[in-house]
Every structure is written in structure tokens, then in C-alpha cells.
Amino acid sequence: MAFEAIALGDVDHFDDTTDVLVVGLGAAGASAAIEARQAGAEVLVLERASAGGGSTALSGGFIYLGGGTRVQTLNGIEDTAEDMFQYLLANSPESDPKKIRLYADQSVAHFDWLEANAARFDDGYYPHKHYEHASAESLAWTGNELVWPFRERAKPAPRGHKMPGKDDKHVGVGETGGGGQVMMEGLIATARRLGARFEYDANAKQLIVDPAGRVVGLRYTRFQEDFFVRARKGVVLATGGFGANQAMMDEYCPELASDTIVKIGSTYIEGVGHRLGVSAGGALEHMDGYFVTSPFYPPESLLKGILVNKHGVRFVAEDSYHSRSTAACLKQPDQIAYLIVDNAIFGRSEFPHELIDAWESVEEMEAGLGLPEGSLTRTLETYNRHAADDDDPEFHKYPKFVQPLVEPPFAAINCSIGTAPFMGFTLGGLKTSVKGEVLTAAGAVIPGLYAAGACASNLAYDSMGYSSGACIGESTFFGRQCGIAAAQAAE
Numbered sequence: 001m002a003f004e005a006i007a008l009g010d011v012d013h014f015d016d017t018t019d020v021l022v023v024g025l026g027a028a029g030a031s032a033a034i035e036a037r038q039a040g041a042e043v044l045v046l047e048r049a050s051a052g053g054g055s056t057a058l059s060g061g062f063i064y065l066g067g068g069t070r071v072q073t074l075n076g077i078e079d080t081a082e083d084m085f086q087y088l089l090a091n092s093p094e095s096d097p098k099k100i101r102l103y104a105d106q107s108v109a110h111f112d113w114l115e116a117n118a119a120r121f122d123d124g125y126y127p128h129k130h131y132e133h134a135s136a137e138s139l140a141w142t143g144n145e146l147v148w149p150f151r152e153r154a155k156p157a158p159r160g161h162k163m164p165g166k167d168d169k170h171v172g173v174g175e176t177g178g179g180g181q182v183m184m185e186g187l188i189a190t191a192r193r194l195g196a197r198f199e200y201d202a203n204a205k206q207l208i209v210d211p212a213g214r215v216v217g218l219r220y221t222r223f224q225e226d227f228f229v230r231a232r233k234g235v236v237l238a239t240g241g242f243g244a245n246q247a248m249m250d251e252y253c254p255e256l257a258s259d260t261i262v263k264i265g266s267t268y269i270e271g272v273g274h275r276l277g278v279s280a281g282g283a284l285e286h287m288d289g290y291f292v293t294s295p296f297y298p299p300e301s302l303l304k305g306i307l308v309n310k311h312g313v314r315f316v317a318e319d320s321y322h323s324r325s326t327a328a329c330l331k332q333p334d335q336i337a338y339l340i341v342d343n344a345i346f347g348r349s350e351f352p353h354e355l356i357d358a359w360e361s362v363e364e365m366e367a368g369l370g371l372p373e374g375s376l377t378r379t380l381e382t383y384n385r386h387a388a389d390d391d392d393p394e395f396h397k398y399p400k401f402v403q404p405l406v407e408p409p410f411a412a413i414n415c416s417i418g419t420a421p422f423m424g425f426t427l428g429g430l431k432t433s434v435k436g437e438v439l440t441a442a443g444a445v446i447p448g449l450y451a452a453g454a455c456a457s458n459l460a461y462d463s464m465g466y467s468s469g470a471c472i473g474e475s476t477f478f479g480r481q482c483g484i485a486a487a488q489a490a491e
């Protein structure tokens, strides 16, 4: 069977030997390679593509970091590791609190590590609400920190730190030359300088396991040729997500599998690491979890509108982080959602969301959208009555986004699935310890096997609690833990 582990006794020769074998050269793999080299281990990295970078290199390069980073401090932002811990815990209640604690406690040190090994963050702070601001400032609000109930669980602070784009310029989502590419070029250059070796066009196929169940190597192919590598200390799986594998999407993540959502990322995110891990006894976690977005803002004024479903009923705080509001739209009956605005706050969404129409009265709009008679009128009447007192008792929108919608004409912007670009990626992966060791369903460590990044499950596990930067944050941070642990393992 494809991906089934090979018994060591069935391997008659090894083509190469190393201490730590890293599979995949994205954020997680490069970070593991750097730490393992710094700990004195020999490191070989296998990368299926002809160059490193993976999905990370396509990203804008936001990393979720806090607790008093250099850029936070420079901009007068007060933040503590405890507030960051409480925020992440509130957003990711199914994640392991030990991992969140470690990540929050070491976040400032991780920021420093990224500056030392990848690239320097811009000093600036972007205070507005945007899905990915086009200017150079690194620090931005990239989560639900100011959104109820999270703002009551932890003192809000901006924690998204964007890597600079090429020549300090910003480039759009998925384009080359963005912060993700700059970061990957930096990390790969560091790993190379430290003496890691790289094999490209190297497609990992099967783990090699000794009679005691320890992972001791791997078979890969380059085009038609087979290669066997011995790993004295451990194998680190860092092959990214599984958005490019339709069969796995259908089986594990059916909501994201829909044709109406574009799966973004590298061509090779086919879940190979997930399957290799399972072949050695590893368990998978949160496999139905995903990130999805189709942001209706900016302009920021649109956050003062209300989202209603096909029953004319509100369902989420409209000032939520964009993946939270998008995910909430997808949970509505028939996945239909409309953003209702009035003339005072109207603006065209930067993303190409359809402007359905404008009407002189709420009653006409209700009929025009085919909503049940009286439904939208009631919803708006209740919303406006409280908004007149800057209040939103139903969803507790942040006061600056609460304003009565009373000035005609009234417009509806279509936030239903398929009417604008929706995009997403997978979040589920191998169950791991805080050190990145791959675990069985019962929690036992599989000796010699580590995993990090999008093929492991660490901090981010669904869109409702996602904050931009959590993926690259966990990929780099837990990639480092894998590199450290593997390098320290006994041969």
C-alpha cells in the first residue's frame, strides 16, 4: 500500500545517512533544520519541489507574536504573555493549553529568533481594520482581540507581525515577493549557512521503522529513481496541509472541499506528512478544521452594517476577524448571507463582493431580497433602537462600529457562498507533544518521529477562532521544537 511503513529488515542498503531528516522546506521544515543544526546535528532536508518555500512563500507573512515584542513596545502597545495566553486559550479551547502557554511565554524570544534568522520586521503600526494592509507597517490587528467575548477574556493588543515584502513593498495575497517569500529566503539562507544539506525534487514516500517501532529513515523518489535515507536521531515531517488532495478533502474536511472555495497554497500540499505519520501509528486531530475567508471589509465603515441570513436574522458580531464572520456566513441556512448598510456607511468592498441593489425603504429591501415579511424590519428596528445608545446587546459589537442604520437608500452586499471569491486552507494534522513528537491516539510517543506546521495540529484549528499569523507562528515555533528535540534524541 502506498505510504505504508517499510520494516528496517526489508531495506538492503541506504543511499544517504544523516542525524535529522527534515521532510518539506516550508516554514516548519526550515525552522526545524536551523535548530537541529544549531544543536550540532547533521541535517538533510528533502523537498519535493525544485526549490524551497512551500505555501509559506505564497503568504503575506503575518506571524502572531506578542507579550511585548520590539515593535509592540516601540509603538506603545502594552501586552503580556499572560494576556496573549488567555486570548489564544479563549480562541482555541480545543488546543493543548500547554502548547499555548509555551508559545505565549516564548513569543518575544521567538520574535527575536525570526529577526535573527529570517528578516527584520518593519517598526511601524497599522491601527485600522484590514485583512492585509498594503503598507509596510509590520504590526496590525489580525484577530478577534477587540471582539466580544474575547476582549473580556484578555486585554486586547495587536499581535499580527508582517514580514516585509521584497524591497519593503507590499504584494497581494498569493503573489510572489511578499513577506512569506522574504521570510523563506531568509530561513533557507540561514539553514544553508549553518550547514544543512538539501535534496530537491525529492518526493518522500515511505517511513522506515525498526523492530522496536522507532522511525529510522525514509524512502523517497526523484522522478523514477528510489533513494533510502537513514536518520540516526529522527525524521521531522513538515510537508504542509492537504488542500491539494481532493480525496483527503472529501474524507476529512468536506465543508472546505466544496468547489465554491478556492484551496490556496502550494501544489504539493497533498497530505503526505499526514499519511506518513499515520503509517507509523500517529493520530490525526481537528481534520475537519479549516481557515476560510471572503472579507467584506475594508472599507472599515462596512463593519457598521449588519449581517443577516435568509430569515432576516443577525448571526455574528460584524466586527469579527474576517475568517470568523466568513465562517459564520457559511453556517447559515443555504449559506446565504447579506450585509445590510445605509447611505451613511456605504462603500464598495475591496474584495469583489456583489452589490445586490439599493432601496429607498427597509420594507422594499426586505421584499427585494425575498426575506420573510417583517423580518428585516424587526431586526433593524431592534438594532437601531440599541445603536442609538451605542449599544449592541445581541452581539456586543465594539462601540465604534455601532451606529443606527437609518439613512436611505439602503443597500445589500452579497456575502453568500459562491458570490465572491472564497478561499481557504486546512488546519488539521498529526497529534503532537509540545516538543513536536508525533503521538498515537492514546498519547504515546512514536520514537524518532516529529511533525510541525500544517501537517501537525498545534494552535489553529478552526476559522471561528483563527487569527492571522497563527499558522506561520506555529509552523516556525513548533518546527523549532522538533529540530531541538530531534537533535537531542539518542541515536
Ligand SMILES: Cc1cc2nc3c(=O)[nH]c(=O)nc-3n(C[C@H](O)[C@H](O)[C@H](O)COP(=O)(O)OP(=O)(O)OC[C@H]3O[C@@H](n4cnc5c(N)ncnc54)[C@H](O)[C@@H]3O)c2cc1C
Pocket: 023, 024, 025, 026, 027, 028, 029, 046, 047, 048, 049, 052, 053, 054, 055, 056, 057, 058, 059, 060, 061, 062, 063, 064, 173, 174, 202, 203, 204, 205, 238, 239, 240, 241, 264, 265, 266, 268, 269, 270, 272, 273, 425, 452, 453, 454, 455, 468, 469, 470, 471, 472, 473, 475
Ligand atoms: C496565500 C496564502 C496566504 C497565507 N497567509 C498567511 C499569513 O499571513 N499568516 C499565517 O500564519 N499563515 C498564512 N497562510 C497559511 C500558512 O502559509 C501555512 O499554514 C504555513 O505556511 C504552513 O507552513 P508549512 O511549513 O507547514 O508548509 P509549507 O510552507 O506548505 O511547506 C511544505 C513543504 O513540503 C513540501 N512537500 C510536500 N510533500 C512533500 C513530499 N512528499 N516530499 C518532500 N517534500 C514535500 C512542499 O513542496 C512544501 O515546500 C497563508 C497561506 C496561503 C496559501
